[in-house]
Amino acid sequence: MPESEANPEMLACQMNPDGILAVRLSGAWLCASGAPSVEPVRQALAARGARQVLLDGAAIVRWDSVLLVFIRAVMALGRLAGVPVELRNLPRGAAELLRLAEAVPGRAAGAPAALRPAWLARVGAGAASWWAGSLATLGFLGESVLAFGRLARGRVRWRRRDFWDIVRNCGPAALPIITVISLLVGMILAFMGAMQLKLFGAEIYIADLVGIGMAREMGSLMTGIIMAGRTGASFAAHLGMMQVNEEIDALRTMGFDPMEFLVLPRQLAL
Secondary structure: OOOOOOOOHEEEEEEEEOOOEEEEEEEEOOOOOOOOHHHHHHHHHHOOOOOEEEEEEEOOOOOOOHHHHHHHHHHHHHHHHHHOEEEEEOOOOHHHHHHHHOOOOOOOOOOOOOOOOOHHHHHHHHHHHHHHHHHHHHHHHHHHHHHHHHHOOOOOOOHHHHHHHHHHHOOOOHHHHHHHHHHHHHHHHHHHHHHHHHHHHHHHHHHHEEEEEEEHHHHHHHHHHHHHHHHHHHHHHHHHHHHOOOHHHHHHHOOOOOHHHHHHHHHHHH
């Protein structure tokens, strides 16, 4: 229903002698019955010079989103006029929704898109990123070499039980998936070889082709690929979660070197 058809008894504005504009809401504030316009509040703020707006909802019987829209409009008028708006006796659900609405900041409408930097700037940024990554990789390799040196001198602090658990995960636990993948690759290699050797009547060499190819080349290659994808991803996820949970910082605080305690056992297990 349009605002002009709403019941005017739902809204009453009164200026107190101390300069407080009292806005009293009553009745049922529903979409089906419409809502009064905020124009009386605007006119009262402009003509009477109120120093505060007091919005009282003690007489509200029923309400829905229309009430929230009206209250937000009154609060916007108060901000424009530089007048504080105080809310009293609002329904509990309406007060909670207004608090959530005020807590979420609005988006900046029509924000200009970021300009793409020039090609020289992109090349420079890429080179700087590559250099930083190279330094980080060299630093990691250097720390690994130093950790292996301390291991050779017997000065490494780690947990041997964790090391054997990592060995089990990298070895026996990874054997089934590696076996299945190698079997499937061997079957594909046998089929492709049979199709080609059949042209020369040399099908008898299919077993030699598959056996020698899988044992010398494809076996180690597939094992390395699967280990990098399975075990490497598991290590990355585990250490990344420890970094997020600040467990690595806790190890440093207790005097443990993360390179010795976390990285070195995994490198030895692989």
